[in-house]
Amino acid sequence: MTKASRQSSSYEMVLIFRLSGEAFAISVSRVHEILDPIPVTEVPNATAFAPALVNVRGAIVPLIDIRQRLRMQPERPSNSTRLVVLELPVAGIPTRLAIMTDAVEEVAETDISALEPIPDLGSRWPEQYVSGVIRHGSDLAIFLDTENLFCPDPERAA
Amino acid sequence: MDDINPAIGAFVQEAQEILEGLEDLLLDLEDRSDPEQIDAVFRTLHTVKGSGAMFGFGTLARFTHHFEDAFDRVREGRLSIDGRLIDLSLRARDHMIALLNCGGDGPQATALEEAPEAIALLAALFEITGSETSKTTGGNEDTETTAPVQQPGTARRWLIRFVPEVNALRNGMRPDLLIEELGGLGPVDVSADITALPSMDELEPTRGYLGWTIKLETDQPKSAIEAVFIFADDAELAITEEMIAPPAKADPSEVEPSSSNVREKSGESVRVPAAKLDEIMDQLGELVIAQARLCQMASADAELESVVEEIERLVTGLRDATLSIRMLPIEVVFGKFRRVVRDLSTELGKVVTLITEGGETEIDKTVIDRLSEPLVHMIRNSMDHGIESGGARTAAGKPSRGTVRLSARQEGGEVLITIKDDGAGLDAEAIRLKAIERGLLSPEAQPTESELFQLIFAPGFSTAKQVSSVSGRGVGMDAVRSTVDALRGSIEVASRRGTGTRVTLRLPVTLAIIDGLLVRLGNAVFVIPLAAVEECVELDAAERQRESGRTMLCIREHLVPFLDLDEVFGWPPSVESRRRVVIVKFDGQRLGLVVDDILGQNQTVIKTFSQYHRDVPGFAGATILGDGSVALIIDVATLARRALAERIERKPAA
Numbered sequence: 001m002t003k004a005s006r007q008s009s010s011y012e013m014v015l016i017f018r019l020s021g022e023a024f025a026i027s028v029s030r031v032h033e034i035l036d037p038i039p040v041t042e043v044p045n046a047t048a049f050a051p052a053l054v055n056v057r058g059a060i061v062p063l064i065d066i067r068q069r070l071r072m073q074p075e076r077p078s079n080s081t082r083l084v085v086l087e088l089p090v091a092g093i094p095t096r097l098a099i100m101t102d103a104v105e106e107v108a109e110t111d112i113s114a115l116e117p118i119p120d121l122g123s124r125w126p127e128q129y130v131s132g133v134i135r136h137g138s139d140l141a142i143f144l145d146t147e148n149l150f151c152p153d154p155e156r157a158a
Numbered sequence: 159m160d161d162i163n164p165a166i167g168a169f170v171q172e173a174q175e176i177l178e179g180l181e182d183l184l185l186d187l188e189d190r191s192d193p194e195q196i197d198a199v200f201r202t203l204h205t206v207k208g209s210g211a212m213f214g215f216g217t218l219a220r221f222t223h224h225f226e227d228a229f230d231r232v233r234e235g236r237l238s239i240d241g242r243l244i245d246l247s248l249r250a251r252d253h254m255i256a257l258l259n260c261g262g263d264g265p266q267a268t269a270l271e272e273a274p275e276a277i278a279l280l281a282a283l284f285e286i287t288g289s290e291t292s293k294t295t296g297g298n299e300d301t302e303t304t305a306p307v308q309q310p311g312t313a314r315r316w317l318i319r320f321v322p323e324v325n326a327l328r329n330g331m332r333p334d335l336l337i338e339e340l341g342g343l344g345p346v347d348v349s350a351d352i353t354a355l356p357s358m359d360e361l362e363p364t365r366g367y368l369g370w371t372i373k374l375e376t377d378q379p380k381s382a383i384e385a386v387f388i389f390a391d392d393a394e395l396a397i398t399e400e401m402i403a404p405p406a407k408a409d410p411s412e413v414e415p416s417s418s419n420v421r422e423k424s425g426e427s428v429r430v431p432a433a434k435l436d437e438i439m440d441q442l443g444e445l446v447i448a449q450a451r452l453c454q455m456a457s458a459d460a461e462l463e464s465v466v467e468e469i470e471r472l473v474t475g476l477r478d479a480t481l482s483i484r485m486l487p488i489e490v491v492f493g494k495f496r497r498v499v500r501d502l503s504t505e506l507g508k509v510v511t512l513i514t515e516g517g518e519t520e521i522d523k524t525v526i527d528r529l530s531e532p533l534v535h536m537i538r539n540s541m542d543h544g545i546e547s548g549g550a551r552t553a554a555g556k557p558s559r560g561t562v563r564l565s566a567r568q569e570g571g572e573v574l575i576t577i578k579d580d581g582a583g584l585d586a587e588a589i590r591l592k593a594i595e596r597g598l599l600s601p602e603a604q605p606t607e608s609e610l611f612q613l614i615f616a617p618g619f620s621t622a623k624q625v626s627s628v629s630g631r632g633v634g635m636d637a638v639r640s641t642v643d644a645l646r647g648s649i650e651v652a653s654r655r656g657t658g659t660r661v662t663l664r665l666p667v668t669l670a671i672i673d674g675l676l677v678r679l680g681n682a683v684f685v686i687p688l689a690a691v692e693e694c695v696e697l698d699a700a701e702r703q704r705e706s707g708r709t710m711l712c713i714r715e716h717l718v719p720f721l722d723l724d725e726v727f728g729w730p731p732s733v734e735s736r737r738r739v740v741i742v743k744f745d746g747q748r749l750g751l752v753v754d755d756i757l758g759q760n761q762t763v764i765k766t767f768s769q770y771h772r773d774v775p776g777f778a779g780a781t782i783l784g785d786g787s788v789a790l791i792i793d794v795a796t797l798a799r800r801a802l803a804e805r806i807e808r809k810p811a812a
Contacts, residue, residue: 044776
């Protein structure tokens with residue numbers, strides 16, 4: 001490894017979770033907490049992307065269904081279903097939101113500078129929501145572009 | 159603007175308030191011009207001039223100086239008050255506000271100072287004061303701002319002891335400028351008090367340790383001296399008269415009340431940023447929720463229950479106290495309309511009197527902040543469309559002077575604001591034709607009069623035959639309704655041809671906490687704001703009638719349209735046999751909302767939606783119930799309007 005490449009490498013902690021068997025990664029700095037499933041309140045006439053609200057320790061938090069944007073089929077809750085509460089700027093406003101995952105796997109350290117563009121399976125994932133893939137053991141994990149993924153208005157997502 | 163010096167921020171805020179008061183003073187002058195009133199105007203201008211120069215608002219100070227000159231002349235009886243002077247003064251005041259909003263000297267302020275309008279204003283001021291116009295925009299007129307206003311009169315000698323607060327220097331206070339300004343009032347003899355000065359190694363350079371004793375000889379009243387120190391209200395200040403000269407000519411009764419006013423202002427009230435109040439309100443909201451939960455858990459234990467009752471009492475008290483802090487008298491908004499009515503009277507060539515009533519009625523600050531614009535729209539509408547021209551009024555046997563009456567009163571948890579004019583009234587037939595032309599109404603529809611009147615709030619509706627600069631563009635009333643909706647209020651219109659129109663706004667006293675009715679639909683619980691609820695009835699299937707494609711419900715011989723919430727929410731129809739109807743009112747009509755059950759009443763803290771749900775129609779926000787679950791709060795007006803509009807859209811297809 002040359003000196004230059006070592007300088008540009010930046011290690012970051014990521015949370016690895018699964019949706020329908022696929023591994024996804026999100027920066028740990030965005031993760032507020034991980035919860036067992038809690039009751040959700042459906043919002044009538046809301047979009048399928050943000051269908052409900054949950055009470056996270058006294059705060060009302062929107063529940064976001066990222067499968068919608070990742071073109072994935074819905075899955076039934078199981079024993080391993082977890083709610084991941086994130087805190088991140090959405091359209092410039094700090095926002096707390098929750099996503100439902102099939103399972104939360106681990107927190108891993110990864111070299112963000114070694115992020116690879118999505119190989120041949122590029123057509124499967126809408127590219128504006130995905131930053132690239134990272135190595136996760138022998139597997140690959142999709143590193144999500146939280147900025148675009150959680151944008152309330154899909155038209156604005158670049 | 160974030161790193162603005164807090165002292166300058168305080169100056170801008172205070173000056174803004176002072177200038178708002180100035181508008182009232184000027185308008186009062188038009189009706190009654192006693193010397194006290196004129197003095198008050200003069201003092202106001204003098205204060206703004208002096209402190210403006212001190213806080214780096216040189217352009218403002220320079221302009222105010224000329225304005226002040228004019229009133230100096232009025233004070234001396236060399237200039238009389240007439241409509242022209244008031245017009246000019248009001249415009250000058252507006253210019254001062256514009257200069258103040260520049261946030262100090264800079265390119266923006268200079269541009270304003272050199273704008274043709276400003277120069278015209280100055281020229282007009284010079285014309286009445288008789289000064290030469292050569293020094294319109296001179297840059298170095300600093301001496302002017304503190305120019306002594308020497309008048310022949312009995313000079314009095316004052317002993318002023320002034321000790322700034324230790325941190326005042328850090329906040330940008332400049333004792334030297336204050337003393338210099340005092341020098342403008344008359345000859346001064348200044349001595350510094352250095353007794354508080356610590357030894358060198360203990361000295362903190364940013365702290366102020368000095369005090370001053372100033373002997374001042376002036377013919378100005380005590381209030382003029384106090385005005386110099388008006389923005390140094392943390393300082394220790396004592397102004398005493400040295401009784402060496404023969405007793406002063408100035409009326410002491412005039413000086414005393416004003417000085418006690420100043421003391422009352424600084425000592426008995428605290429200026430708090432609104433954000434801090436919001437924070438308290440948030441915390442209180444959490445407390446109310448936690449208390450509701452506690453209440454639910456305690457019902458099994460008698461001993462615990464008594465404690466919970468105690469807590470409930472305390473929370474209620476705390477809530478009322480906190481809400482009352484946020485309350486302001488509605489006068490704050492009403493005051494602005496005198497100017498609006500005056501300006502419009504001139505513009506429209508109509509003589510109109512504004513009468514305000516119930517200005518002491520209190521309402522939440524958030525509501526007040528958003529209320530003034532819709533009220534302006536409505537007053538303009540009354541004056542432009544409602545009130546007829548003088549000739550038409552005389553022909554109709556009415557006094558040629560029109561009247562707009564603006565009144566407020568509290569009724570339960572709501573504040574009712576009424577705008578009533580004695581104009582021509584609404585022309586129901588003209589509204590009907592217009593609505594048909596605009597496609598807002600089908601030609602065969604037979605709406606009631608009140609339904610017709612509601613149409614004036616529809617987007618793009620305007621019955622004015624001619625569009626004036628004031629109104630008639632059809633945007634105003636639409637904006638009024640959306641503001642009132644956002645405040646969870648409602649609008650009612652009553653009108654009689656030839657006699658006038660009355661528009662009533664019903665607004666909640668507060669936006670933070672509402673009394674809600676809990677209803678169940680399937681497994682979900684919703685909250686309907688109690689203010690919108692008229693009554694609850696059982697839904698007897700036999701009472702349902704299908705009439706003219708509309709689903710109606712017969713309640714005590716009155717037909718009431720109803721909405722099935724299942725249908726509105728796009729849910730499968732309820733299979734429960736005994737259902738209930740909550741009768742709500744919106745836009746002056748009654749409407750039934752069908753639900754599965756009514757669970758009871760509770761006090762609800764409204765949490766507004768995040769960006770993800772803000773555009774979902776029909777909800778005002780959400781709340782957390784005693785059992786920890788989230789319930790949605792129904793916004794009756796938007797829900798009903800949308801659902802009824804959809805129903806009308808669907809009708810032609812069926």
